Amino acid sequence: MNLQVQAGDIATFKGDGIVVYLFEGETALTGATGAVDKLLNGLIGKLIAKGELKGKLGSATIVHTLEKLATDRVCVAGLGKPNEFTLDRARQAAANGVKQLRGAGAHNVAVVASVGELEAEQSAQAIVEGVVLGLWRFRKYHSSNEDLGAIDAVTLIESERAKFDAVERGVARGVIIADATCLARDLANEPGNTVTPTYLANLARAIATKHNLELDVIDRARAKELGMGAFLGVAQGSDEPPAMIILRYWGAGKNAAPGLGIIGKAITFDSGGISIKPSENMQDMKGDMAGGAATIAAMQAIAQLKPAINVTGIVPATENLPSGKAFKPGDILRAANGKTIEVISTDAEGRLVLADALVYATQTLKLAPVVDAATLTGAMLIALGNHRTGVFANDVALSDLIFKIGEETGEKMWTMPMDAEYAEQIKSDWADVKNSGGRPAGSITAALFIKNFVGDTPWAHLDIAGSVGLFSGAKENGYKNKWGNGTPTRTFINLALALAAKK
Ligand code: BES
Ligand code: MN
Ligand code: ZN
Numbered sequence: 001m002n003l004q005v006q007a008g009d010i011a012t013f014k015g016d017g018i019v020v021y022l023f024e025g026e027t028a029l030t031g032a033t034g035a036v037d038k039l040l041n042g043l044i045g046k047l048i049a050k051g052e053l054k055g056k057l058g059s060a061t062i063v064h065t066l067e068k069l070a071t072d073r074v075c076v077a078g079l080g081k082p083n084e085f086t087l088d089r090a091r092q093a094a095a096n097g098v099k100q101l102r103g104a105g106a107h108n109v110a111v112v113a114s115v116g117e118l119e120a121e122q123s124a125q126a127i128v129e130g131v132v133l134g135l136w137r138f139r140k141y142h143s144s145n146e147d148l149g150a151i152d153a154v155t156l157i158e159s160e161r162a163k164f165d166a167v168e169r170g171v172a173r174g175v176i177i178a179d180a181t182c183l184a185r186d187l188a189n190e191p192g193n194t195v196t197p198t199y200l201a202n203l204a205r206a207i208a209t210k211h212n213l214e215l216d217v218i219d220r221a222r223a224k225e226l227g228m229g230a231f232l233g234v235a236q237g238s239d240e241p242p243a244m245i246i247l248r249y250w251g252a253g254k255n256a257a258p259g260l261g262i263i264g265k266a267i268t269f270d271s272g273g274i275s276i277k278p279s280e281n282m283q284d285m286k287g288d289m290a291g292g293a294a295t296i297a298a299m300q301a302i303a304q305l306k307p308a309i310n311v312t313g314i315v316p317a318t319e320n321l322p323s324g325k326a327f328k329p330g331d332i333l334r335a336a337n338g339k340t341i342e343v344i345s346t347d348a349e350g351r352l353v354l355a356d357a358l359v360y361a362t363q364t365l366k367l368a369p370v371v372d373a374a375t376l377t378g379a380m381l382i383a384l385g386n387h388r389t390g391v392f393a394n395d396v397a398l399s400d401l402i403f404k405i406g407e408e409t410g411e412k413m414w415t416m417p418m419d420a421e422y423a424e425q426i427k428s429d430w431a432d433v434k435n436s437g438g439r440p441a442g443s444i445t446a447a448l449f450i451k452n453f454v455g456d457t458p459w460a461h462l463d464i465a466g467s468v469g470l471f472s473g474a475k476e477n478g479y480k481n482k483w484g485n486g487t488p489t490r491t492f493i494n495l496a497l498a499l500a501a502k503k
Helices: 033-038 041-051 087-101 122-136 161-189 197-211 219-225 228-235 284-285 288-307 350-362 376-382 396-407 418-427 443-452 489-502
Strands: 002-007 017-023 058-063 071-082 109-110 153-158 214-218 242-250 262-266 266-269 310-319 330-335 340-342 371-374 388-393 413-415 460-462
Touching: 002 122, 002 161, 017 033, 017 161, 033 041, 033 109, 058 087, 071 087, 071 284, 071 330, 087 109, 087 388, 087 396, 109 122, 122 153, 122 161, 122 460, 153 161, 161 284, 161 288, 161 489, 197 214, 197 242, 214 266, 219 418, 219 443, 228 288, 228 310, 228 350, 242 288, 242 350, 262 288, 262 443, 266 284, 266 288, 266 350, 266 460, 284 330, 288 310, 288 489, 310 350, 340 460, 340 489, 350 371, 350 443, 371 396, 376 443, 388 396, 396 460, 396 489, 418 443, 443 460
Parallel strands: 002 153, 017 071, 017 109, 109 153, 262 310, 262 371, 266 310, 371 460, 388 413
Antiparallel strands: 058 071, 214 242, 242 310, 330 340, 388 460
């Protein structure tokens, strides 16, 4: 898709359609919406008066111009009530607008680049993110997409000359962030017979070469030398070679602090192993590498955006399969920090691969803070559904920052408890800890399990099992596709930017 930024009047755009915005309850039309309304002899105003156009968030109504404008159609995208307006609503409205135009057969469209009172740079960034993420889809395995339409050119138009530079900066940043999110979505949506641990390692190598990142891939033999018994226990049942993928960005230089660590679970297919899952919806477990996908994707964007901070991404990647070689309930594994783990369920594999990744991050690489993302527990989907990610942290400042970033990015978060009382549930009669605490508070006991492997490092764990959308019945919403939506790629990127800005 060709993306351009232009200064000028969107009402003179020659193409298949334009997107303008409307607040709920707005009657005195201003800005681009007002200009277009004038050229249409007040048609938009009339439709508002008749109650046909309400400006509700989620609405996107096409009005035909009958040659009163150079473009064929105007899409009026609702922003909702002015007093409830957020940056993320601009993102959603832009997505709804371009999706509606695509459905109407438009190929070449223009979008108003800044909205309301929002700062132009932020506003343009959000709008371009909405456009790119909204138009994303995963159709590479369909033989024909003819009926779906396609937009191949989008022009973002800013009417105020004084805002143009800011708009250009916002668009440049937004495109990098949205492209990374699309990569994370692609990876989650790809099937397990394409995205294997080796595939992820090769992709990380290509990104490292292109964007000047340092790459290290720890294979089975080296993981053994490093004592990564928890990671290897999970990998044991699969013929696919596992890979602990490490991507490093040195934005503050090698003499500065090792910096931020982002860790993402990448089980490229989770069958449950010997504790095998029911076959119904097991196909969703091709996306059990969504945390790892977000990590690799965020490293790509960070390398392009170049914040002044060191960032390391770690992705423990393996399949979880049953076989004659597979690990079993009752087995005792030893993680790289020496802690022993009794395996209760081979389906609680995510916390095992994270254990060794987190020991490597905190003890070997001395990264701080460290944030992991994992499709860790079905219980998280039960607790928060798919609208918010559960955040578990040993550091309030870190969880507050992540919460705030979530509100801005639209990858909304909610802080979850981690009281020590819950840890009773994961005490083992045979080892230091066991890998399942049963059904009550399943997401909390999973977080408490992982806490055994981070020491004193400021750490936050994001359980994205619900929010990334790996279940049937999830719904598309604005720029968010229904399945494998790229969460928390944008949070990871913005966290790196925020921590760099703080110094
Ligand atoms: N990958 C799953 C969790 C999951 C389920 C993610 C549904 C997305 C959608 C994880 O490895 C798992 O199987 N967790 C178990 C843990 C239990 C055995 C303690 C679960 O949640 O049932
Ligand atoms: Mn599992
Ligand atoms: Zn899993």
